[in-house]
Amino acid sequence: MPTSLSLWASRVLALLGKEIKTELRTRYAFNSLLMFSVVTLTAVSFSVGQFALSVQVKAALYWLILFFASMAGLAQVFIKEEEAKTSYLLKLAGPASIIYLGKFLYNWVLLLVLQVIIIPLFVIFLDLELSNLALFLTVSVLGSLALSAATTIIGAIVSKANVKGALFAVLSFPLLIPVLVAGIEGTQLATGGARFSEGWGQLRLLVSFSVVMLTVSLILFEFVWSE
C-alpha cells in the first residue's frame, strides 16, 4: 500500500500546490484575510489608546479577528471554483477525499501565514505578553487547524447556495463556538503565564474538534461535492 498511499498524498499535494500558486498570482483570499485583520487591529489599538486592555479582552480580540478573517477568506476556495466553472474539471479529475484534504490544507496554511503576520502586530499594537510562548503557539496552531477543518466543509456547502456570505456566517458561528471558547481560554492561560499543563483541557478540545470535524467532513464532502 505505500505506493498507493504516496500517490494519494502526491495528488493532495498537487492540489495544495495549485492553490498556493493561484493565490500567489491573484491574492484572491489572502488580501481579504490580511486587510480585515490589520484594519481591525489598527482601529482597536487607536481607539483603546493609552488604556490597558485585560488579558481576557486581548485573547478574545485575537480569536475574533481570526474567526472573522476566516469568514472573509476561507470560503473562497470553493466559491471561486464554482464561479469560474473550474469545479467541473476538478470533479472529473480527483476523488472527493483528495479535493477536500487539498483545500483544507490550503486553508490551514493560509491561516498559519496570517497568524505569523498578526501575532507580531498584536505584540506591538496591543502589548500582548507571550508569557508562555509554547502554549500560545500550540493553541494558535491547533485553533487554526480546527477553524480550517470546519470552514472548509462549510465553504463547500455554501458554494452551492445563492446567498453565500450570509449563509457562511450563519452556519459557521454555532459550529465554531467550542473552538472560539477553547482558543480564547487557552490564549488567556498562555498570556497570563500559566504552565503548559494547565492548557491541556483546551488543547484536547481543539484536537478532538479537529479530528471529529475532519472525519465527518470526509464522509459528507462526497455528497456535497457531487451535486
Added chain:
Amino acid sequence: MLGLKLEGISKSFGSRRVFSDINLELKAGQCCGVIGPNGSGKSTLLKIAAGLLSPSTGKITFLAGEGEVSRETARFSIFWIAPDLEFYGELTALENLSFFARIRGIKKDNSEIVQQIQRVGLGKRENDQVGSYSTGMRQRLKFALALVCQPQILLLDEPGSNLDREGVDLVEQFIQKSRPNLAICLATNNPLETKYADFFITLGQ
C-alpha cells in the same frame, strides 16, 4: 475497454421535466449522437453520464467486456469536453494540464504534455496563462487535456464550438483517430459533427 449503458434515465429540475426514459448502450468504437433543440437536455444528459449530475430516475452502468464496473472504477476513464468546462485562468496551459494529470494520478513529464499541447496547434503558447487565451484556444486545450488523460469514454458537447476551420479539422482528426478505442457520446446539432455518429438519441420530441 469501457462502454456506457443508460437505462430509463430521466431528469427534472423542480417541476420541469427535461427528458424521460432515455436508454442507450454504447460500446467502445461506437459514436452516439445526441440531437435536439436548445433546452432539450443534451448537455444535461452528458453531465449525467459524466457523473456531474444525478439523474432523477434511471440507472447508469459501465460495461467492461461482458461484465460491469462501478462508477468509482470508471469515473477517471471518462472525459467530458463542453463549453461549460473551464481551466484556471491564472495558470499557464502547461501548468493546468500538468495539474489535472497529477490529480488524476497520471504520471506524465512536462515534455509529453507539451507534445499534446503542440498537437492541438498551441505550440509556443504553453507557458502563457490560460486567462490570455481566446475561447477557441481554450477549446483546443480541452482536447489536449483529453489526449493527456486518454479516457475510454469521451463525452463531447458541441466540440466544434468557437473553433476556426483549422480547429474543426483538428477535432475531426481527433475523433477519427481515437474512435476505435473510445466510446463517444456527441451532443450537437451541427451537421458537420453529426456525421460521426453511428446512431442517435433525439431529445425534445
